[in-house]
Amino acid sequence: MLELDPVAASWYQDARTDLADRVGRWLEKYPGVTCSIVLRHGDCASLLLQGLAPDDLVVVGGRRHQPVMGRLLHSVPDTVLRSAPCPVMVVHAHRHAIA
Incomplete structure (x- = not known):
């Protein structure tokens, strides 16, 4: 993971959590779909x-x-x-x- 200042690190973690939650809801609805979450800079x-x-x-x-x-x-x-x-x-x- 990138070295981030505390504010950026907090934003990064919040974005990752939000994205994982949204994708998780779609995966529950469509269990046959494979999905990957990758955050990059x-x-x-x-x-x-x-x-x-x-x-x-x-x-x-x-x-x-x-x-x-x-x-x-x-x-x-x-x-x-x-x-x-x-x-x-x-x-x-x-x-x-x-x-």
Whole structure:
């Protein structure tokens, strides 16, 4: 594990606990699905692409930028979509309409 200052270490542990809880609930609902939780520090797209096999599935969150803007901003979903050796699902958060 990385050497982190106390605040960062606390955040890291909280994020890990929250993620494990969320994944655990999905695994209870879908017991036949295999899932791995790995937290790493570095370039997001490169880290997501490490060690992928053709039978993997990558699920990555995304924002609704125009495609050209995503490439200019070096979008993680765009990079993963273009480089992964396996299927990639980009999930966009639903935005509620403001009345």
